[in-house]
Amino acid sequence: xxxxxxxxxxxxxxxxxxxxxxxxxxxxxxxxxxxxxIEVVAVSARxxxxxxxxxxxxxxxxxxxxxxxxxxxxxxxxxxxxxxxxAAKDALEAAIASGKDVVTANxxxxxxxxxxxxxxxxxxxxxxxxxxxxAGGIPVIKALTEGMAGNQMTRVMGVMNxxxxxxxxxxxSAGLPYEEVFEEARQLGYLEAxxxxxxxxxxxxxxxxxxxxxxxxxxxxxxxxxxEGIGSITIEDIRRAADMGFRIKLLGVAQMTGRGLEQRMxxxxxxxxxxxxxxxxGTNMVVLEGDAVGQIVLRGPGAGAGPTASAVLSDLVDIARxxxxxxxxxxxxxxxxxxxxxAAVPAPYYLRLQLVDKPGALAKVxxxxxxxxxxxxxxxxxxxEDGTAPVLIVTHKxxxxxxxxxMAAFPATAVVAGDPVALRIEAV
Amino acid sequence: xxxxxxxxxxxxxxxxxxxxxxxxxxxxxxxxxxxxxIEVVAVSARxxxxxxxxxxxxxxxxxxxxxxxxxxxxxxxxxxxxxxxxAAKDALEAAIASGKDVVTANxxxxxxxxxxxxxxxxxxxxxxxxxxxxAGGIPVIKALTEGMAGNQMTRVMGVMNxxxxxxxxxxxSAGLPYEEVFEEARQLGYLEAxxxxxxxxxxxxxxxxxxxxxxxxxxxxxxxxxxEGIGSITIEDIRRAADMGFRIKLLGVAQMTGRGLEQRMxxxxxxxxxxxxxxxxGTNMVVLEGDAVGQIVLRGPGAGAGPTASAVLSDLVDIARxxxxxxxxxxxxxxxxxxxxxAAVPAPYYLRLQLVDKPGALAKVxxxxxxxxxxxxxxxxxxxEDGTAPVLIVTHKxxxxxxxxxMAAFPATAVVAGDPVALRIEAV
Numbered sequence: 001x002x003x004x005x006x007x008x009x010x011x012x013x014x015x016x017x018x019x020x021x022x023x024x025x026x027x028x029x030x031x032x033x034x035x036x037x038i039e040v041v042a043v044s045a046r047x048x049x050x051x052x053x054x055x056x057x058x059x060x061x062x063x064x065x066x067x068x069x070x071x072x073x074x075x076x077x078x079x080x081x082x083x084x085x086x087a088a089k090d091a092l093e094a095a096i097a098s099g100k101d102v103v104t105a106n107x108x109x110x111x112x113x114x115x116x117x118x119x120x121x122x123x124x125x126x127x128x129x130x131x132x133x134x135a136g137g138i139p140v141i142k143a144l145t146e147g148m149a150g151n152q153m154t155r156v157m158g159v160m161n162x163x164x165x166x167x168x169x170x171x172x173s174a175g176l177p178y179e180e181v182f183e184e185a186r187q188l189g190y191l192e193a194x195x196x197x198x199x200x201x202x203x204x205x206x207x208x209x210x211x212x213x214x215x216x217x218x219x220x221x222x223x224x225x226x227x228e229g230i231g232s233i234t235i236e237d238i239r240r241a242a243d244m245g246f247r248i249k250l251l252g253v254a255q256m257t258g259r260g261l262e263q264r265m266x267x268x269x270x271x272x273x274x275x276x277x278x279x280x281x282g283t284n285m286v287v288l289e290g291d292a293v294g295q296i297v298l299r300g301p302g303a304g305a306g307p308t309a310s311a312v313l314s315d316l317v318d319i320a321r322x323x324x325x326x327x328x329x330x331x332x333x334x335x336x337x338x339x340x341x342x343a344a345v346p347a348p349y350y351l352r353l354q355l356v357d358k359p360g361a362l363a364k365v366x367x368x369x370x371x372x373x374x375x376x377x378x379x380x381x382x383x384x385e386d387g388t389a390p391v392l393i394v395t396h397k398x399x400x401x402x403x404x405x406x407m408a409a410f411p412a413t414a415v416v417a418g419d420p421v422a423l424r425i426e427a428v
Numbered sequence: 429x430x431x432x433x434x435x436x437x438x439x440x441x442x443x444x445x446x447x448x449x450x451x452x453x454x455x456x457x458x459x460x461x462x463x464x465x466i467e468v469v470a471v472s473a474r475x476x477x478x479x480x481x482x483x484x485x486x487x488x489x490x491x492x493x494x495x496x497x498x499x500x501x502x503x504x505x506x507x508x509x510x511x512x513x514x515a516a517k518d519a520l521e522a523a524i525a526s527g528k529d530v531v532t533a534n535x536x537x538x539x540x541x542x543x544x545x546x547x548x549x550x551x552x553x554x555x556x557x558x559x560x561x562x563a564g565g566i567p568v569i570k571a572l573t574e575g576m577a578g579n580q581m582t583r584v585m586g587v588m589n590x591x592x593x594x595x596x597x598x599x600x601s602a603g604l605p606y607e608e609v610f611e612e613a614r615q616l617g618y619l620e621a622x623x624x625x626x627x628x629x630x631x632x633x634x635x636x637x638x639x640x641x642x643x644x645x646x647x648x649x650x651x652x653x654x655x656e657g658i659g660s661i662t663i664e665d666i667r668r669a670a671d672m673g674f675r676i677k678l679l680g681v682a683q684m685t686g687r688g689l690e691q692r693m694x695x696x697x698x699x700x701x702x703x704x705x706x707x708x709x710g711t712n713m714v715v716l717e718g719d720a721v722g723q724i725v726l727r728g729p730g731a732g733a734g735p736t737a738s739a740v741l742s743d744l745v746d747i748a749r750x751x752x753x754x755x756x757x758x759x760x761x762x763x764x765x766x767x768x769x770x771a772a773v774p775a776p777y778y779l780r781l782q783l784v785d786k787p788g789a790l791a792k793v794x795x796x797x798x799x800x801x802x803x804x805x806x807x808x809x810x811x812x813e814d815g816t817a818p819v820l821i822v823t824h825k826x827x828x829x830x831x832x833x834x835m836a837a838f839p840a841t842a843v844v845a846g847d848p849v850a851l852r853i854e855a856v
Contacts, residue, residue: 022578022720032645032758033577131575137721139575146574146751147559147567149461150450150741217460275727278706292450293565293738296728299703300721310721313578323574323751330460 004039005320006073010065010091011080012045015105015132017052018309019078024054030313034320044068069094076101076319078312084108092128096121103315105132105308111206111222114213118332128327129315134207135160135284137307138300139314144214144288145329151290153215157253157426161204162282162302163190164230164250168267169280172238172247178231190282200229201250201265208252211286212263214329216256217336221263224340225252228266237421240352240392241269244378247277251426260339268426269350275299276428287428343400347427348377351393351403353410353420357384361415362391368413372406374398388417394425432467433748434501438493438519439508440473443533443560445480446737447506452482458741462748472496497522504529504747506740512536520556524549531743533560533736539634539650542641546760556755557743562635563588563712565735566728567742572642572716573757579718581643585681585854589632590710590730591618592658592678596695597708600666600675606659618710628657629678629693636680639714640691642757644684645764649691652768653680656694665849668780668820669697672806675705679854688767696854697778703727704856715856771828775855776805779821779831781838781848785812789843790819796841800834802826816845822853 009016023030023038031037042060044067062068069077069091077095079102081088088109095102102121104110110117110130121128131141135158144156159165163185170181182199185191190198197203209222230250241248246269254263270276275297279285284302289295301307318324328335355361366376378394395403403422410416437444451458451466459465470488472495490496497505497519505523507530509516516537523530530549532538538545538558549556559569563586572584587593591613598609610627613619618626625631637650658678669676674697682691698704703725707713712730717723729735746752756763783789790809797804806822823831831850838844 018720026578026580029580029645030578032762035753035759138724139571142570142575143567146746147570147742148738149745150454150458150738152454152457217457273706275703275706278701278703290738292446292734292741294729294732294735296566296726298724298726300724304722306720307722310576310578310718313720314575317577318574318751321751321753323746323749323753325463325749325751331463334460 002036004037005075005316006039006041007076007078007316008042008044008068008071008074009040009078009080010044010068011082012043012052013080014305015308015312016045016080017054018305019312020054022309022313030317034317036320038316038320041074042068042071065091066094069100070098074100076103076316079104079106082106082108084112089113092117093120096124096126099124099126101126101319102128103312104128104130105312107133107203107206107210111209111220114210114220114327115332115335118327122326122332127319127324129318130210131315132308132311134210135286136300136302136304137310138284138286138298139311140286140298141214142314143296143298144211145325148288148290148293151292153288153290155253155255155289156211156215156287157251158284158286159249159276159279160207160252160284160286160302161198161250162284163198164204165279166190166282168230168233168238168248168250171235172242175235177235178233199231201227204250204252205265208254208263208265212254212261213335215254216261216338217330218261218338219335221261221338221340225263225265226342230267233267237352237423240390241350242272243380244350244392244394245272246270246350246425247272248423249276249279251276253426255345257341257344259344260341262341262344266424268424270426270428274428346397346399348397348425349395349403350423350425351395351420353391354388354417355381355391356415356417357387357389358415364413364415365391368409369395369406371409372402374402374406430464432465433503433744434467434469435504435506435744436470436472436496436499436502437468437506437508438472438496439510440471440480441508442733443736443740444473444508445482446733447740448482450737450741458745462745464748466744466748469502470496470499493519494522497528498526502528504531504744507532507534510534510536512540517541520545521548524552524554527552527554529554529747530556531740532556532558533740535561535631535634535638539637539648542638542648542755543760543763546755550754550760555747555752557746558638559743560736560739562638563714564728564730564732565738566712566714566726567739568714568726569642570742571724571726572639573753576716576718576721576724579720581716581718583681583683583717584639584643584715585679586712586714587677587704587707588635588680588712588714588730589626589678590712591626592632593707594618594710596658596661596666596676596678599663600670603663605663606661627659629655632678632680633693636682636691636693640682640689641763643682644689644766645758646689646766647763649689649766649768653691653693654770658695661695665780665851668818669778670700671808672778672820672822673700674698674778674853675700676851677704677707679704681854683773685769685772687772688769690769690772694852696852698854698856702856774825774827776825776853777823777831778851778853779823779848781819782816782845783809783819784843784845785815785817786843792841792843793819796837797823797834799837800830802830802834
C-alpha cells in the first residue's frame with residue numbers, strides 16, 4: 001500500500017480548487033493518515049487560462065473530461081463539474097469503464113442515474129463515493145452508511161439547502177418579504193445559475209433521495225420526492241408560526257411506511273426550540289433516526305470550497321486506505337424498488353386563513369374541519385382588519401388528504417377570504 | 429468475502445445483550461450491508477445463570493474471557509467488560525496475540541494503555557476499533573478519523589458524560605442543589621459504581637484523550653488532561669450564569685497550541701443559545717473543528733444499550749466490509765508525544781464573588797484585576813444581603829495564571845468575603 005493514489009480532478013471551480021489546495025498544503029498529513037500519498041496526475045476544466053488561486057503547473061491538463069477519465073495513469077476520478085447529463089455523466093461512465101474509482105459531489109447526476117451508475121461500478125469492481133454531494137462538509141453519508149449500519153432506519157430528515165435556510169431566516173430576522181431576500185441572495189451569489197434548483201427544493205430533493213436509498217435499501221427514486229418550494233412562504237406566516245412557537249424550514253423527510261416509501265421536501269413547521277428550529281443561515285442539519293441508536297443530529301456547513309473539499313478528501317482517504325463499499329451501502333442489485341407513498345404519514349398541520357367578519361364564521365370553519373375528521377389542537381384569532389381577521393389553527397394529527405378535502409370545502413362557507421395556507425408540522 | 433465474520437462477545441451487561449439482540453433481529457439486514465453475515469460463536473460473562481433478556485443457547489460459553497479471546501474459531505473479540513486493568517486488558521492482549529481484531533467500548537483501558545495496545549495490534553496486523561467508547565451512539569470516532577481526514581484539526585470539544593449534563597440541567601430546571609440531584613441520579617442508576625468517574629470528569633476525560641490523539645496525531649495522554657469535576661457547581665452559579673446569558677456544562681476541550689497540547693475537562697460557561705448551551709439531559713454533543721471544514725456538531729445519545737450497541741455494530745460491519753485502519757487514524761509508531769500545555773489558551777472568565785458592603789469595595793476589586801492585566805467586559809452587582817453583595821464579572825480574555833494571581837490578591841483587599849468562583853467561558 002505504499003504506491004501513491006493517483007487522481008484526476010474534473011472541474012476546477014471553487015470546490016476543485018479547494019481540493020487541490022488541501023492536497024498541496026496537507027500532503028504529509030494526509031499521507032500519514034491514508035497510509036500512502038494522494039497525487040494529482042491531471043486536471044480538466046473548460047477554461048485553462050482562468051486564475052484559480054492554486055498552482056496547476058504540476059498537473060497534466062486534459063481539455064476533455066472524458067479523456068481525463070480514460071487517462072491510463074489515474075486510479076480515481078474526482079468529478080466536480082455538476083449537471084445530471086452531458087459531460088459529467090459521460091466522464092463518470094468512461095471512468096468506470098476504464099477501471100477507475102469515482103468520487104463525485106454531483107447530487108443531480110446520482111439522483112437521476114445513481115442506480116445505473118452503481119450497477120456499472122459494482123460490475124466493474126469499482127466504487128463511487130459521494131460524501132460531498134449531500135450536506136457539504138457534514139460526513140452524513142459516512143454516518144448513515146457506516147456509522148448506523150446496525151440500525152433499521154426509521155426516518156431521515158434534514159435542512160440540506162443552505163440558500164433556502166438563509167432566505168427563511170433572513171426573512172424572519174430582517175422582516176423582509178421573500179422577493180426582496182431572494183434578490184439579496186442572488187446578489188450575494190448564494191443562488192444556483194438556475195435558482196429553481198434551490199428555492200423549488202430540487203437540489204435538496206436530490207440529496208434526500210440519496211439518503212433515502214441508503215437508509216432503506218431502495219433504489220434512488222428522485223421522481224417520487226414530493227417537492228414543494230419556499231416561494232409561497234410569506235413573512236406573515238413566518239411571524240404567525242413564531243407566535244405559535246414554530247419556525248418554518250424547508251425540510252426533507254424520508255420514511256418507510258406501511259404503504260411504501262414517503263419522500264417529502266417541503267416547508268414545514270418545527271418547534272422553534274428544537275435543533276432544527278434553531279438552525280440559522282446557510283448551515284445544514286441532518287437528522288438520522290434508527291431503531292437501536294435513536295436520534296443522531298449532524299450540523300455543519302452545507303456548502304463552500306473548504307467544507308465540500310473536506311468531504312471529497314474524506315472519500316479519497318477512504319479509497320487510499322482500501323475502504324471500499326457499495327455506492328448505496330449494499331450491492332446495487334440488492335436494492336429494492338420501493339412503492340412510492342404520498343401523504344401516508346399523518347401529522348398536525350398549521351392552517352392560516354382570513355376569516356370574514358360575520359357571526360358564526362369561526363363555527364363554520366370548525367364544522368368543515370370536523371366534517372373531514374380533523375380536530376383542532378389550538379386556535380388563535382387576531383383582530384379584524386379590512387373586514388377580515390387572520391385565524392391560526394394548529395390541528396391534531398391528520399392526513400394531507402383530509403386537509404385538502406376540508407380546504408376544498410371552505411369556499412362554500414363564504415366566510416373564508418382568499419386561499420388558506422396549510423403547512424405540515426413535523427415532529428422532530 | 430462470503431465467509432461469515434465470527435465474533436466472540438466478552439461481557440454481557442446491557443450493552444453486550446444489546447449487541448446480541450441486534451444481531452439476532454437484524455441478521456439479514458446487516459449481512460446485506462456488510463457483504464457477509466456476522467455470527468456470534470461464543471460469549472463470556474461472570475454469571476452464566478442471569479437472565480439477560482436474549483437467548484444465549486446458540487453460543488458457546490467461555491467462563492474465562494481470555495479463553496474466549498484465544499478461541500480458534502473467532503475472528504473478532506468484542507470487549508464490553510470495562511475496567512482499565514485486569515480481565516479486559518488481559519483479554520484484549522490475548523486477542524491480539526492470537527491474531528484477532530478487537531472491538532471495544534472501553535474508554536478507560538484505551539486512555540491508559542491505548543498506545544501500547546495499538547502498537548501491539550498494528551504489529552500483529554490487527555485492528556482495534558472503539559466507536560462505542562466515546563459519546564455512545566454518535567459516530568464521532570468515524571467522523572473524526574475518516575470524515576475529517578483531510579483537515580488539520582484545530583479544536584475538538586464536547587459534552588461527553590450524560591450523567592453530568594443531566595445533573596447540571598436538572599439543577600437548573602428544578603432549582604435543586606447539587607447534592608440532591610446527585611442522589612436522584614444515583615437512585616435512577618445513572619451513576620457509575622464509583623461515581624467519581626462521572627462527576628470528577630474522569631470518564632469524560634478518558635474520552636477526550638482519545639479524541640485528542642486522533643485529532644492531533646499524538647499518543648493518548650490521559651495523564652495530562654486537566655480534570656475538574658462538577659461537584660463545586662452551585663445552583664447560585666447556574667442562575668447567575670443564566671442571568672448573563674450562559675449555561676454551565678462539563679466541557680472537554682483539546683487543542684494544539686504553540687506551547688503544546690492542551691486538554692481540559694472542566695465546567696465551563698457556554699452561550700445559552702449555542703448548540704452546546706441548548707443541550708439538555710443525558711444527551712451528548714461533540715464539536716469537531718478543522719481548517720477546511722470549519723465546525724461540525726454531532727448530537728445524540730451518549731449511553732444506553734441500543735445506542736452503544738449501534739456503535740459496536742458500526743465497528744463490526746466495518747471489519748466485515750474490510751475497512752481496516754490504524755487505531756488512532758495513523759500508525760501508532762508515527763504518533764508523536766505531544767508536549768502537554770496547561771492553561772495556554774486564554775479565554776474570558778466568569779467571576780463571582782461576595783463583596784463586603786464598604787465604600788470603594790468594587791474599585792478595590794477592579795484594581796486587583798487590573799494589576800494582573802485583566803480587564804472587565806461586563807459586571808453586575810446585586811443587592812446586599814447580610815452585609816455582602818454578590819458581584820458577577822465577565823472578564824475579557826485572560827489566562828488562568830493571571831486570574832489565579834488576582835484571586836490570590838483578593839484577601840488582602842479585605843472587601844471580598846469567602847472564596848470567589850471562577851469559571852472559564854469557552855467560545856463555541
